Amino acid sequence: MSIFTLGDLLAHRAVTRATDTAVEVGEATITYRRLHESACDFSRRLVQRGIRPGDRVAIHLPRSFEMLACFFGVTRFGAVAVIVNSSLRERQIEHIIQHSGARLVVTDTRLRSRMSPTLQRPTLLVDEAVTAESRSAEASSRPIGRDLAALIYTSGSTGLPKGVMVTHANLIAGARIVADYLGLTPADRTLALLPWSFDAGLNQPLATFWAGGTLVIDGSPFAPHLCRTLKAARITGLAGVPPLWEMLVRPPSPFLRMELPDLRYLTNTGGHLRPETLARIRAAHPRTSVYLMYGLTEAFRSTYLPPELIDARPGSMGRAIPDTEILVLDEAGRPCAPGETGELVHRGPTVAAGYWKDPEATAKVFRPHPFAVRGSAPEYVVYSGDYVRRDEEGFLYYVGRRDEQFKSRGFRVNPMEIEAGLLASGLVAEAVVFPDGQVGDDTRITAVVVPNDPESFTVEVLDSYCRSALPVHQHPHRFAVLDRLPRSSSGKVDRMAARANAAAHTPVGPAQGPHPPDGGAP
Missing domain, CATH: 3.30.300.30 (ANL, C-terminal domain)
Incomplete structure (x- = not known):
């Protein structure tokens, strides 16, 4: 079966690994077949509520099996998922829902109280009873790869968050590429800690499902509890941002004293990991591979440094991920020589479709490929706004933001x-x-x-x-x-x-x- 959309991915796994565990939440286990059936049921509920392909549906839920079912249910018939981080407050939630033009908000009783009472949007509570009508309703269309799957709202360095438009093809490519360079298999057990409203967080379930592995959901950010989960749930992979690693290497965290024989890899994104912290983690867990990565929401993931090169390339953000080209261009748009500082420009299948309702910002960041072959199909690349330099062997080093100099x-x-x-x-x-x-x-x-x-x-x-x-x-x-x-x-x-x-x-x-x-x- 060819996998072009998120619906294809889940349907394929529901056949090839039907009775295998897709999700673990505490003592509960959910198979791939059940996750797929739940997504189909949720699609029917949306259709019964009048949602059509192209409509935006805001999902305001904590990381959970229900949220996954909602996400796949929204996207399987062509609606667009807008994941709203459950930690946001009233003003931020209102901006995302209004800016996206969401026709429906999916939430629960607890989180609905965080929404502004003046926000006029129909709401669907995941804990309300399912009617016979919603069971019988069925979508009449299916998306294709270039259709929008989600709007991911970036925090941004200035102003209000922008909605990055990501397609099914973007998300499938990201899942495939990351699963490839991390070497994910059905034996992998990924602990989901990063928010799914964050591009790297959303990739965790998708890459895990691409490989047929198991996603373990745990909501506690408290270091001792997290460490107990790593051991008890036999976690093989953990993705985090620098504050997570800083928390794990300090008291009262037992992370540096624990034996974690199942922990195969760690990945860092979202900022520079202090060399001292990295060294302490590697010394405590020498059999665990550490992947240092760089990415931006507009193109998802751009580079990674293979674990075996950390000592040889200190401070490097690595080279381009598979199927991707990274250009380093000077102010005149010319390729930089080794050692020269220039802007990182990303070309590849994860380049998003632009910013929602913001053509001016889209034209500034998403531009035609500067070295495209004459007569070839139009191709857009992302001008990141990040300055980097490349060494003689092609390894990249982060210098800083263009707009912060x-x-x-x-x-x-x-x-x-x-x-x-x-x-x-x-x-x-x-x-x-x-x-x-x-x-x-x-x-x-x-x-x-x-x-x-x-x-x-x-x-x-x-x-x-x-x-x-x-x-x-x-x-x-x-x-x-x-x-x-x-x-x-x-x-x-x-x-x-x-x-x-x-x-x-x-x-x-x-x-x-x-x-x-x-x-x-x-």
């Missing part, structure tokens, strides 16, 4: 460079750096930091380190000390909120003494 003492500065320097001090666990007004004729640099040891930390010691280890144009003028950084719904550091926290806590210069570490981010 600024001038300091006549030098072009990228915040990531200063943040890396601060982390290298060993004094801070996290850092966000940004331009913050002027000092005379120069840019004032503010650094928001989270100390490794709040009891002994002082701004003077960190400032002294910066003066000895960083070039003058990278010296922060002011510091704000927080006990943690704010996060987006996908678990990434929210840089805009970090700046707001810094302003609220009055960043100070080193000459004024340490800033008390009592300002926690919400």
